[in-house]
Amino acid sequence: MTLRLYDTxxxxxxxxxPMTPGQVGIYLCGLTVQAGPHIGHLRSxxxxxxxxxxxxxSGYEVTFIRNITDIDDKVLQKSIEAGQPFxxxxxxxxxxxxxxxxxxxxxxxxxxxxxxxxxPEMHELIKILIDKxxxxxxxxxxxxxxxxxxxxxxxxSLSNQRPDAMEPATxxxxxxxxxxxxxxxxxxxxxxxxxxxxxxxxxxxGRPGWHIECSAMCxxxxxxxxxxxxxxxxxxxxHHENEIAQSHAAGHPFARFWVHHALLNLGGSKMAKSVxxxxxxxxxxxxxxxxxxxRYYLLAPHYRSVIDYSPEALAESAxxxxxxxxxxxxxxxxxxxxxLGEPPAAFADAMNDDLNTSxxxxxxxxxxxxxNVALAAANAxxxxxxxxxxxxxxxxxxxxxxxxxWSAAAGGGDLTRVVDSLVALALEQRAAARTRKDWxxxxxxxxxxxxxxxxxxxxxxxPRWTLEH
Numbered sequence: 001m002t003l004r005l006y007d008t009x010x011x012x013x014x015x016x017x018p019m020t021p022g023q024v025g026i027y028l029c030g031l032t033v034q035a036g037p038h039i040g041h042l043r044s045x046x047x048x049x050x051x052x053x054x055x056x057x058s059g060y061e062v063t064f065i066r067n068i069t070d071i072d073d074k075v076l077q078k079s080i081e082a083g084q085p086f087x088x089x090x091x092x093x094x095x096x097x098x099x100x101x102x103x104x105x106x107x108x109x110x111x112x113x114x115x116x117x118x119x120p121e122m123h124e125l126i127k128i129l130i131d132k133x134x135x136x137x138x139x140x141x142x143x144x145x146x147x148x149x150x151x152x153x154x155x156x157s158l159s160n161q162r163p164d165a166m167e168p169a170t171x172x173x174x175x176x177x178x179x180x181x182x183x184x185x186x187x188x189x190x191x192x193x194x195x196x197x198x199x200x201x202x203x204x205x206g207r208p209g210w211h212i213e214c215s216a217m218c219x220x221x222x223x224x225x226x227x228x229x230x231x232x233x234x235x236x237x238x239h240h241e242n243e244i245a246q247s248h249a250a251g252h253p254f255a256r257f258w259v260h261h262a263l264l265n266l267g268g269s270k271m272a273k274s275v276x277x278x279x280x281x282x283x284x285x286x287x288x289x290x291x292x293x294x295r296y297y298l299l300a301p302h303y304r305s306v307i308d309y310s311p312e313a314l315a316e317s318a319x320x321x322x323x324x325x326x327x328x329x330x331x332x333x334x335x336x337x338x339x340l341g342e343p344p345a346a347f348a349d350a351m352n353d354d355l356n357t358s359x360x361x362x363x364x365x366x367x368x369x370x371x372n373v374a375l376a377a378a379n380a381x382x383x384x385x386x387x388x389x390x391x392x393x394x395x396x397x398x399x400x401x402x403x404x405x406w407s408a409a410a411g412g413g414d415l416t417r418v419v420d421s422l423v424a425l426a427l428e429q430r431a432a433a434r435t436r437k438d439w440x441x442x443x444x445x446x447x448x449x450x451x452x453x454x455x456x457x458x459x460x461x462x463p464r465w466t467l468e469h
Contacts, residue, residue, distance in 0.1 A: 038278035040271035143188020143204035229255035341388030
């Protein structure tokens, strides 16, 4: 079965056929870094990381571009409020975003271009649009440049809207436009904004509009046509609609598939920094949630399903993940880690069916449930086969507890090595007490460990300890 993906542009699930056999180019709209990320942002990173991993597992070479918007109205407003240069605000939040993605096991992009690094490409694209009659300098002499929506008959096709029913674009005063729906490609310098936030241009000093940056960076890194453009469903209009207009008007075929993930809500509303209803990874980790549990939680629903965040749902995901991890731990004790195998056909079918991670996880849990029977019977052959398959599925989802990402996280650096040594010493004392049949002393050690949050389980191969959650 070939991979099939839902394409927003055609409103259908279609067979994915890359432009170049064996190669896939993906552009994912990244974040505007006026602040650090919340878990709603992180859903995007995790969902497209799973898509990328599945493409890699399927034998494709993947070029994955995820941009950084480091100049825009929101970044400049934060700059003014903090009394710091806009690039200082943007860079600090970019580093925080990168570190947060790393903690969730999101693979780094092939390239992560910043908007401010691609102003020449934007100028070139804007000039093409002006020359072709699709854009014009503002009629009020402000230095703004606008896209002429009326000149582009396809406008509204992605979001399935009629131009005559659209609200006016908010970027730029109506007096400067031919049509209120026209959107800014270039924003002329404003006296109330930081002087360092401008670049020279053929139309006067200014800065990029939000939409032109992505069209320019797609062109720079993936060419005039590429395979997949991704982003949140909330970007369909106006951002992605405007990208299509700019790029198609310039003569670029642009994206062959438009893949959008649904939002993560809190209290029935979109999680958003602007209204303050956000949950961060840092807050969850401080409350005792592991990053790998957050990753499981974010990828468990189908990417086009809305997630309504609740601590209870996150706790259920953590419990489900621990069942998988416990099998891997016990299986490794019996047969060793082995090598990654191949995912079973049912798992592959689920992933090829519009990246149905919910069904793929159901297959994974079914395999583990059956494998636990073999584990209880100490059937080493069946356990080894199951472990290879389970680890292959977990690897696709970025959840393999034996991967460097999570084994290192579980190790926790110097602190965990100290904890390992202390627990090992306590278990040695317990073993010595049991050898001399001092059951009270042995039980006392176990109880003290339990009070410290360490659960001890006696197994045929010796005691096993885990941190209680």
